[in-house]
Amino acid sequence: MVKDTVNKIQSVDAALLQTAQARLDSLTKPKDSLGRLEEFAKQLVAITGQAMPVTGKKVIVTFAGDHGVAAEGVSAFPKEVTREMVLNFINGGAGINVLARHAGADVVVVDIGVDHDFTTDPGVPALHTCDSGGRIGFGKGGTAFITNKVVRGTGNIARGPALTRQQAEQCIQIGMDIVKAYAGQGYTMFATGDMGIANTTPSSAIISVLSGKPAAAVTGKGTGIDDDAFRHKVRVIEQAIAFNKPDPDDAIDVLAKIGGAEIGGIAGVILGCALNRVPVVVDGLISGAGALIAYSIEPRTKDYMFMAHNSVEQGHKAVHEKTGLKPILDLNLRLGEGTGAALAMQLIEAGMKIYREMATFGEAGVSEKAGA
Amino acid sequence: MVKDTVNKIQSVDAALLQTAQARLDSLTKPKDSLGRLEEFAKQLVAITGQAMPVTGKKVIVTFAGDHGVAAEGVSAFPKEVTREMVLNFINGGAGINVLARHAGADVVVVDIGVDHDFTTDPGVPALHTCDSGGRIGFGKGGTAFITNKVVRGTGNIARGPALTRQQAEQCIQIGMDIVKAYAGQGYTMFATGDMGIANTTPSSAIISVLSGKPAAAVTGKGTGIDDDAFRHKVRVIEQAIAFNKPDPDDAIDVLAKIGGAEIGGIAGVILGCALNRVPVVVDGLISGAGALIAYSIEPRTKDYMFMAHNSVEQGHKAVHEKTGLKPILDLNLRLGEGTGAALAMQLIEAGMKIYREMATFGEAGVSEKAGA
Numbered sequence: 019m020v021k022d023t024v025n026k027i028q029s030v031d032a033a034l035l036q037t038a039q040a041r042l043d044s045l046t047k048p049k050d051s052l053g054r055l056e057e058f059a060k061q062l063v064a065i066t067g068q069a070m071p072v073t074g075k076k077v078i079v080t081f082a083g084d085h086g087v088a089a090e091g092v093s094a095f096p097k098e099v100t101r102e103m104v105l106n107f108i109n110g111g112a113g114i115n116v117l118a119r120h121a122g123a124d125v126v127v128v129d130i131g132v133d134h135d136f137t138t139d140p141g142v143p144a145l146h147t148c149d150s151g152g153r154i155g156f157g158k159g160g161t162a163f164i165t166n167k168v169v170r171g172t173g174n175i176a177r178g179p180a181l182t183r184q185q186a187e188q189c190i191q192i193g194m195d196i197v198k199a200y201a202g203q204g205y206t207m208f209a210t211g212d213m214g215i216a217n218t219t220p221s222s223a224i225i226s227v228l229s230g231k232p233a234a235a236v237t238g239k240g241t242g243i244d245d246d247a248f249r250h251k252v253r254v255i256e257q258a259i260a261f262n263k264p265d266p267d268d269a270i271d272v273l274a275k276i277g278g279a280e281i282g283g284i285a286g287v288i289l290g291c292a293l294n295r296v297p298v299v300v301d302g303l304i305s306g307a308g309a310l311i312a313y314s315i316e317p318r319t320k321d322y323m324f325m326a327h328n329s330v331e332q333g334h335k336a337v338h339e340k341t342g343l344k345p346i347l348d349l350n351l352r353l354g355e356g357t358g359a360a361l362a363m364q365l366i367e368a369g370m371k372i373y374r375e376m377a378t379f380g381e382a383g384v385s386e387k388a389g390a
Numbered sequence: 391m392v393k394d395t396v397n398k399i400q401s402v403d404a405a406l407l408q409t410a411q412a413r414l415d416s417l418t419k420p421k422d423s424l425g426r427l428e429e430f431a432k433q434l435v436a437i438t439g440q441a442m443p444v445t446g447k448k449v450i451v452t453f454a455g456d457h458g459v460a461a462e463g464v465s466a467f468p469k470e471v472t473r474e475m476v477l478n479f480i481n482g483g484a485g486i487n488v489l490a491r492h493a494g495a496d497v498v499v500v501d502i503g504v505d506h507d508f509t510t511d512p513g514v515p516a517l518h519t520c521d522s523g524g525r526i527g528f529g530k531g532g533t534a535f536i537t538n539k540v541v542r543g544t545g546n547i548a549r550g551p552a553l554t555r556q557q558a559e560q561c562i563q564i565g566m567d568i569v570k571a572y573a574g575q576g577y578t579m580f581a582t583g584d585m586g587i588a589n590t591t592p593s594s595a596i597i598s599v600l601s602g603k604p605a606a607a608v609t610g611k612g613t614g615i616d617d618d619a620f621r622h623k624v625r626v627i628e629q630a631i632a633f634n635k636p637d638p639d640d641a642i643d644v645l646a647k648i649g650g651a652e653i654g655g656i657a658g659v660i661l662g663c664a665l666n667r668v669p670v671v672v673d674g675l676i677s678g679a680g681a682l683i684a685y686s687i688e689p690r691t692k693d694y695m696f697m698a699h700n701s702v703e704q705g706h707k708a709v710h711e712k713t714g715l716k717p718i719l720d721l722n723l724r725l726g727e728g729t730g731a732a733l734a735m736q737l738i739e740a741g742m743k744i745y746r747e748m749a750t751f752g753e754a755g756v757s758e759k760a761g762a
Contacts, residue, residue, distance in 0.1 A: 046478055047485050048466065048613035052729065053702065053722025094420065094759045102756040106418055111749025113419050119747075120740050241420035242759060330425065348720065349737070350425025357424065364736050365721070368492050375491075377483025384474040387466045387614060 020187050020270065020289075020315070023194065027292045030064035030321040038063040038373070045376040046384045054346065058324070058369030065297050065322055066206075073370050074206030076123035076363055078356040079196055079287050080107065080114055081212055081280035083131025086174030087258070088216035092251045094242045100215045101134040107213070107355075108142060108163050114211055114355035115161060121360045123209070125161045126196065130189060131214070131279025133171035136163075166192045168279050175220060175258035179275045186274035186282050190311075193286020194293065201294045208291050209299035209326070209363055210284045210308060211356020216240075221307035222333045223255045223276040227266050228310045229336040233259065236333030238303070238352075269314035277311070284308025289315065292322040299366065301359040302329040302351065306337035313341055326362035327351055392562050392642065392661075392687070399664045402436040402693040410435040410745070417748040418756045426718065430696070430741030437669050437694055438578075445742050446578030448495035448735055450728040451568055451659050452479065452486055453584055453652035455503025458546030459630070460588035464623045466614040472587045473506040479585070479727075480514060480535050486583055486727035487533060493732045495581070497533045498568065502561060503586070503651025505543035508535075538564045540651050547592060547630040551647045558646035558654050562683075565658020566665065573666045580663050581671035581698070581735055582656045582680060583728020588612075593679035594705045595627045595648040599638050600682045601708040605631065608705030610675070610724075641686035649683070656680025661687065664694040671738065673731040674701040674723065678709035685713055698734035699723055 038060040043049055050056060062071050082104050088097045106112045107127045118125045129136060136142050142163065168188050172180035181189070197208060218240040225236045233255040239248055262275035273282050284300075285308040291298035292312075300309045300323050312319045320341050327347035328334060338345055346362045379386050410432040415421055422428060434443050454476050460469045478484045479499045490497045501508060508514050514535065540560050544552035553561070569580060590612040597608045605627040611620055634647035645654050657680040663670035664684075672681045672695050684691045692713050699719035700706060710717055718734045751758050 045485075046475065046483065047725050051613070051723070051725040052485060053724070055721060055723075096757050099757050102754065103418065106749055106754040106756055109749070109754065111418065111747075111754050113417075113424060113744060113748055116743050116747045117740055120736070120743050241423070346721075347737075349427060349718075351423070351427070352425070353419050353423040361737060361740060364492070365719075365733060368489055368733060371488050371492050372485060375483075375488045376485055377478055377481070382474070382478040382481065382483050384478055385468050385471050 020190050024289050024316045027316050027318050029318050031067045032064060034063050034067065034069065035060050037069055042373065044378040046379055046382050052372055055369035055372050058366045059373035062297060062370050066295055070374060071370060072206060073367060074204045076121065076207040077126055077200050077205045078114060078118050078123050078209040078211050078360055079126045079128060080356050081128045081130045081283035083214045083279035084133040084171035085214055085216040085220060085278055086172050087176055087219050087254065089174055090176050090254045092219045092254055093216040093240055095215050097215050100132055100213060103213050104129065104132060105139060108161060110161055112355060113353050113357045114360065117357050117360035121364050123360055123363055127161065127163050128196065128283060129165040129167050130192060130283045131167065131169045131172060136165065172278050175223065175262065175276045176254050177261065179262055180220060180277050181274045181279065183270060183274045186270050186277065189279050189282025190286035190289065193283040194290035197287055197290030197294055201296055207297050207363060208287060209301065209356050209359035210287050210305040211301050211359060212280045212284065212304040212354050214278060214280050217278055217280065217304050218331060219251060219255060220276055220278045220281060221304045223258050224272055224281065224307040225310060225333045225336050226255065227259060227264050227272050227276065228314055229340050231336050236336050238331035238333060269311045273311050281308045281311065285311035288312035288319050288323060292316065292319045297324060298322055299324045299326050299359040299362050301326050301356045302354050303331040303334045304354055306334050310337055310340060324362060324366055327358035392559050395566065396661050396688045399688050399690050401690050403439045404436060406435050406439065406441065407432050409441055414745065416750040418751055418754050424744055427741035427744050430738045431745035434669060434742050438667055442746060443742060444578060445739060446576045448493065448579040449498055449572050449577045450486060450490050450495050450581040450583050450732055451498045451500060452728050453500045453502045453655035455586045455651035456505040456543035457586055457588040457592060457650055458544050459548055459591050459626065461546055462548050462626045464591045464626055465588045465612055467587050469587050472504055472585060475585050476501065476504060476508065477511060480533060482533055484727060485725050485729045486732065489729050489732035493736050495732055495735055499533065499535050500568065500655060501537040501539050502564060502655045503539065503541045503544060508537065544650050547595065547634060547648045548626050549633065551634055552592060552649050553646045553651065555642060555646045558642050558649065561651050561654025562658035562661065565655040566662035569659055569662030569666055573668055579669050579735060580659060581673065581728050581731035582659050582677040583673050583731060584652045584656065584676040584726050586650060586652050589650055589652065589676050590703060591623060591627060592648055592650045592653060593676045595630050596644055596653065596679040597682060597705045597708050598627065599631060599636050599644050599648065600686055601712050603708050608708050610703035610705060641683045645683050653680045653683065657683035660684035660691050660695060664688065664691040669696060670694055671696045671698050671731040671734050673698050673728045674726050675703040675706045676726055678706050682709055682712060696734060696738055699730035
């Protein structure tokens, strides 16, 4: 079902890159002197197919899910933190809330796989679901909470699959539906984020399988484990791959066997952005694993992605190598949630504003380069 | 006179770094997981001496000046562009206007050495001067224009000094006065910017002398000269240094003999920010040359500086090496005007908002790291 939908993804309009370049070269600055900001503007023109893209609302979609593999002791934090942090998101106190406000972006928190029923918590706003009919949630202070729970925590990948194939497809579909719904509400830039204790473990496992690199080369210390725990984490990832034998040529199989619900949601958002011709800003390691799933399903998604930053997590580099996309920021971040993406959104938007708002040489009466 | 004033510059309050670290570690995120954003917050606490610094108004001070050395054919653009771009700044159409609006910062354009009398131009707003009495200009649409003209273009450094020593000191004093005046009006973050056709030539000359590196190693292609013109530019810089024999141990001598008025103004802003205990975001190559002047006059200025980005201009790296400061962004920028600084201001501010606004583990009821 997912494969049928993603067949509709089109390549970006490369002819528009020349139109965009001509405008950039007419602006009152030396040619190419705004470097990557100019790249961002050109990519936005190509993605949207509009010679002068509008800058509408921005949204960060942060998926939360639990992981059976947490039982193997791969994380520095207890599993309850997934639930606690979702409540922190809803109350506006987490890093992603602060940085989204700073960037002028809304946050949509999606319970796609948390091992907890939030309907029993006091103070949680009325729950909403997002479906293909486009019903979506709007919460307080720029934060919406959506529950589209596919699973109450994944299976422990060290001993079995994370999800069934049907659940994996369902996670992807939820991500695509969310993009469709928000794009229909005037959102023109999306970003991905994650919350899930132990989720660097399935992410590194996915990156290992889809990049062909050994687990030890794409595994990091997550939220802060020590050297012994790190070696254990690598062994758990090796075991998960050996036991489940995911097919590297079938990304949905990889997602189901060694992935996670939030990683599937992220892949779905990326596929959905490509389907809807809107840009998607990909956050750190976990979003990078989702990006590799989306890229493996449909390589054309690459043209719709911006890689927000270069994470401290060493596996992240393999994502950038595999997709050929260069990260925008390098600030030693490793929080996730979409925090790096929120920061990068401001820079991408800066590129668009340069493109739209700067005066041309003619308008400003500024002399051009000698011989130009 | 400048030396007497800068003697009052104090070291930042390093004890406050621990207070700031303790707060950062109490916030709902793994320790150090927001990387350089956390560094920025700590540095702002140490600079201001406040345990919880306020985030007030931001201003980018863009100095404009002409350069006699333009007659040597070192730039791709004609000299008239300095004047034309100042008018573009005043009318809000330049790159710095767009990016300052994006960052929520005001722009102050200072004619410190343009070879043109702007009072004869139609459409230029009422002129203001900034003096030690704190009278400052406020212009339309977030852009103010100040005229504190020290010189109508510098001397040609290939054949003589740029400025007299008195003029060089006067440029520095103007920068310090501007900071004092705007800090008194509630501005809590400053950035430096420049406009001046041919000004990468004196900037590379300054960097060569103060870093001890050969001219060829710190010279770039500026606004876009070809290989022949580049080799000529290197020879002009070598000639300027050989002819003027600036004393590397006397930064004001270096500024006077091979510098420029806007570079002196930038150095003055940096010294002024250190005097007033406010942060200063240093833009690209020309601002970097000003930063080396300020750093050579008083090394304690280093603690008040943020290096905005890593310019395409190769001489910029020598500035970062000499000061030991790591640039924040790397976006292939080479426009100047303060454009890179405007972008970096948003990231520094993001660090401060994380520090001020995130919930603590206790406030949010989130479990801490196992064993923490």
